[in-house]
Amino acid sequence: MIRLATSALALSLLAGAAVAEPVAYDFDKSHANLSFSYNHLGYxxxxxxxxxWEGTLLIDQDAPENSSxxxxxxxxxxxxxxxxxxKHFLSADFFDAEKFPQASFKSTAVEKTGDNALKVTGDLTIKDITKPVTLDVVVAAIGEHPMAKKPAAGFAVTTTxxxxxxxMDMxxxxxxDEVQVTFHAETIEAAVSN
Structure with missing residues (x-):
């Protein structure tokens, strides 16, 4: 009976570990940059x-597919x-920022593709037009931040x-037409609120 109870306890602990919640990370905006580039006339x-910008990041190191x-x-x-x-880019010729002041991305899937590589698929919305986009993510580092002494993760993200x-076809x-987008960021594990 004691052995059965011990086994049940062990299984419940393992089950609890298997369904651990992803952990929230905060972006360190002093070490982040969202940039883009495009070719102008071939010259x-x-x-x-x-x-x-504002981001909400959840990381599951053991099961990256649960990250978002x-x-x-x-x-x-x-x-x-x-x-x-x-001024021209913010006008109705391009972003029409007065009418559409925000753009957004929301992930729908995360796939580990290498030791330090992920593909993040999601929906990108610009000017109320939503299209699927895949981001290539290189995990630059993940572990204890040497200065903050807290769990941290750094990323280099690219897409076209x-x-x-x-x-915006002017x-x-x-x-x-193709625009290369790059995002570099450091993140620190968010403080747990009580």
Whole structure:
């Protein structure tokens, strides 16, 4: 009887471990950058970034498929390092930021594809147009942060979008339809609230 009870206890502990909840991580915005680049007329590469965004990240190290991310971008925080171009990009010709001030991404699947590699599939919404997108993720580091002394994770994320998919086809094909998006970030395990 004691052996049976001990076995039941062990199984319940194992079952509890198997269904452990993913852990929330906070973005360290002082060590993060959401940027993009595109080809201009075949002569140059133009770059830009979004300075304001919020992300919700849940990580399950043991079962990465249970991880998830949601992201909301303030479109008006766009910066291409040239004020007139920023104004044009925020106009109705492109982002129409007055009408659509936010863009968002919500993951639908996470797949481990290598020792430090993931594919994150999700829905990207720009100008109320939603399209499936796959992000290639390289896990730069995961472990105890040497300064914060807390669990931390760092990522390099890349994907290529077609801006015409989101109703922004002005000057295609002379100005590239394809836009390369890159996101670098450090994250720290979130404090547990009581």
């Amino acid at each position: 140059s590469t133009t770059e830009g970034r979004f300075g304001e 991310i949601e992201f909301v971008i303030d479109v008006n925080s766009l910066d291409t390092f040239w004020a007139d171009r920023d 979008l077609k801006r015409s998919d989101f109703g 000057y295609v094909p002379y100005v590239s």
